[in-house]
Amino acid sequence: MIRFTKMHGLGNDFVVLDGLRQTLEPSPEWIRMLADRHFGIGCDQVLIVEQPRAQGTDFHYRIFNADGGEVGQCGNGARCFARFVRDQGLTDKDRIRVGTAAGVIELTLLADGRVHVDMGRPQFDPRRIPFLAQARANAYVLGLATGNLAIGVVGLGNPHAVTLVDDLDRAPIERLGPLIVAHQDFPEGVNAGFMQVLATDRARLRVFERGVGETLACGSGACAAVVCGRQWGLLGERVQIELPGGELTIEWPGGDTSIGMIGPATRVFDGELAS
Numbered sequence: 251m252i253r254f255t256k257m258h259g260l261g262n263d264f265v266v267l268d269g270l271r272q273t274l275e276p277s278p279e280w281i282r283m284l285a286d287r288h289f290g291i292g293c294d295q296v297l298i299v300e301q302p303r304a305q306g307t308d309f310h311y312r313i314f315n316a317d318g319g320e321v322g323q324c325g326n327g328a329r330c331f332a333r334f335v336r337d338q339g340l341t342d343k344d345r346i347r348v349g350t351a352a353g354v355i356e357l358t359l360l361a362d363g364r365v366h367v368d369m370g371r372p373q374f375d376p377r378r379i380p381f382l383a384q385a386r387a388n389a390y391v392l393g394l395a396t397g398n399l400a401i402g403v404v405g406l407g408n409p410h411a412v413t414l415v416d417d418l419d420r421a422p423i424e425r426l427g428p429l430i431v432a433h434q435d436f437p438e439g440v441n442a443g444f445m446q447v448l449a450t451d452r453a454r455l456r457v458f459e460r461g462v463g464e465t466l467a468c469g470s471g472a473c474a475a476v477v478c479g480r481q482w483g484l485l486g487e488r489v490q491i492e493l494p495g496g497e498l499t500i501e502w503p504g505g506d507t508s509i510g511m512i513g514p515a516t517r518v519f520d521g522e523l524a525s
């Protein structure tokens with residue numbers, strides 16, 4: 251039997267697994283089965299808690315998309331990770347340092363039950379995102395079969411493309427999302443965000459995620475949207491991002507500073523899976 255916990259961050263849902271007290275062999279086929287909403291448990295991402303690998307960290311955090319691919323970042327998952335390791339008695343710390351495939355992030359359990367994630371500094375160097383562009387820019391033009399699209403591109407431990415729209419309810423996300431995610435200029439794929447700015451401290455966002463499709467919320471996507479919005483002179487330092495599943499607070503002073511995200515983490519149920 252494999253023990254798991256079903257959790258979500260604003261409807262971006264996860265199967266969370268303790269890889270410290272049980273032996274796991276997360277093949278892509280097994281991850282796809284867990285994530286399957288008909289033949290498995292159902293989730294957008296599978297998250298695994300492992301022994302720390304980097305010095306000065308408490309745990310290692312592995313993230314798998316529903317398609318079985320392993321990735322470097324999941325912001326909503328990071329909040330659930332913090333809640334999980336505390337609720338399972340794996341730590342008694344309020345501030346937890348976690349290594350990921352993309353670097354170290356810091357999670358802080360707040361007194362009101364929400365979690366703050368220090369997501370690290372945004373990456374703008376196209377080669378390191380990775381994105382095929384000659385030089386760094388605040389905006390790029392992406393050639394799609396449907397025409398040219400203006401995007402911002404930023405790495406948050408995973409790649410993001412952000413498009414500004416006038417009306418999020420009318421944006422052709424189902425049509426453009428798959429084209430952006432699979433575009434040849436993103437050798438490892440990309441998460442495609444669509445943002446409508448409402449004020450300097452408030453925006454709406456929908457994200458078509460790499461390896462999943464559209465989700466109810468994307469934490470790293472919300473950070474990417476604020477970074478791009480600030481670079482375009484549209485957003486301030488502290489922004490409320492409205493996603494289909496609820497709201498996140500994103501803080502980014504700009505420049506070479508790290509980006510902060512505050513939001514909820516919810517445990518839905520615990521279960522056992524016949525392995």
Ligand SMILES: N[C@@H](CCC[C@H](N)C(=O)O)C(=O)O
Pocket residue numbers: 262295315321322323324325326327408409441459460461462465467468469470471
């Ligand atoms: N939902 C996540 C992002 C998960 C990974 C993403 N789909 C990728 O492939 O990079 C979030 O909350 O950040």
